[in-house]
Amino acid sequence: xxxxxxxxxxxxxxxxxxxxxxxxxxxxxxxxxxxxNQRPDGTDAGYKGDIEVFSxxxxxxxxxxxILSVGxxxxxxxxxxxxxxxxxxxxxxxxxxxxxLANIPNEDLGKSVDQLxxxxxxxxxxxxLEISHPTDLFEGESAVALNEITIQKSNVSMITIHVYVDDExxxxxxxxxxxxxxxxxxxxxxxxxxxxxxxxxxESIIISPISPHNLTIRPIVLSGSSKLRMVLEGRxxxxxxxxxxxxxxxxxxxxxxxxxxxxKLKTVMLKGKGFYSTLRNRLMWGIDRRN
Numbered sequence: 057x058x059x060x061x062x063x064x065x066x067x068x069x070x071x072x073x074x075x076x077x078x079x080x081x082x083x084x085x086x087x088x089x090x091x092x093n094q095r096p097d098g099t100d101a102g103y104k105g106d107i108e109v110f111s112x113x114x115x116x117x118x119x120x121x122x123i124l125s126v127g128x129x130x131x132x133x134x135x136x137x138x139x140x141x142x143x144x145x146x147x148x149x150x151x152x153x154x155x156x157l158a159n160i161p162n163e164d165l166g167k168s169v170d171q172l173x174x175x176x177x178x179x180x181x182x183x184x185l186e187i188s189h190p191t192d193l194f195e196g197e198s199a200v201a202l203n204e205i206t207i208q209k210s211n212v213s214m215i216t217i218h219v220y221v222d223d224e225x226x227x228x229x230x231x232x233x234x235x236x237x238x239x240x241x242x243x244x245x246x247x248x249x250x251x252x253x254x255x256x257x258x259e260s261i262i263i264s265p266i267s268p269h270n271l272t273i274r275p276i277v278l279s280g281s282s283k284l285r286m287v288l289e290g291r292x293x294x295x296x297x298x299x300x301x302x303x304x305x306x307x308x309x310x311x312x313x314x315x316x317x318x319x320k321l322k323t324v325m326l327k328g329k330g331f332y333s334t335l336r337n338r339l340m341w342g343i344d345r346r347n
Contacts, residue, residue, distance in 0.1 A: 062144075145324050150162055184201060187313065200317045246264050
């Protein structure tokens with residue numbers, strides 16, 4: 057039975073603040089404890105109700121049974137970074153725009169809270185990616201990504217990327233960059249460059265080029281156990297490496313290794329709000345009346 061819930065939300069707009077306050081009221085009414093992430097100024101943003109403020113969820117003696125990310129997909133990715141290896145399921149309430157990850161609608165939150173309290177949901181185990189080399193890319197934080205890792209040019213000149221899969225040469229890409237995506241990330245940056253959409257529980261890895269010089273170059277789907285190695289060349293001295301919303305500039309001589317992470321993220325999918333219905337709604341499939 058659900059006893060405590062943690063809520064992550066950026067209170068920089070009224071829509072998100074109202075959603076967080078509604079969630080506090082709904083859970084309080086059901087006798088469920090609420091944990092609110094601390095603002096940078098050390099306050100709880102003035103929310104009303106029976107709440108406990110925390111700064112680091114991993115330091116809590118009694119971990120919550122569920123974490124709610126309130127915002128858009130960007131807020132969801134930030135939430136994942138904080139809780140990625142704790143094994144706590146994460147649910148996303150959408151007060152942003154697209155909302156593939158934050159797929160619980162902001163409307164009628166009382167009904168959604170009922171579903172959460174009554175276990176009317178499915179847990180989806182999502183694979184993640186990791187930059188295994190170079191190490192310590194983000195100063196003590198693991199270089200894991202739920203959506204994608206990208207290798208990109210740092211200025212106007214294209215870069216050349218030699219890609220090896222399990223030490224076997226795959227291809228040389230002359231391009232603006234490469235997107236290495238999870239199934240979860242297949243509906244993010246990967247989708248915008250024409251990459252395939254995968255079901256979220258799929259463990260495959262997608263490589264999609266960004267504006268390749270050769271038009272015959274296409275995305276490819278690899279086994280989730282594949283180990284990638286990338287060797288770069290270019291007219292500049294550096295390139296950009298990203299893990300979801302984090303990034304670093306690296307010297308062009310640096311080699312990149314990418315693997316599937318041992319960390320699996322549990323996400324909540326309410327009954328009646330599954331992946332395929334989210335696809336139809338977000339991508340407006342079926343809007344053409346001739347279908």
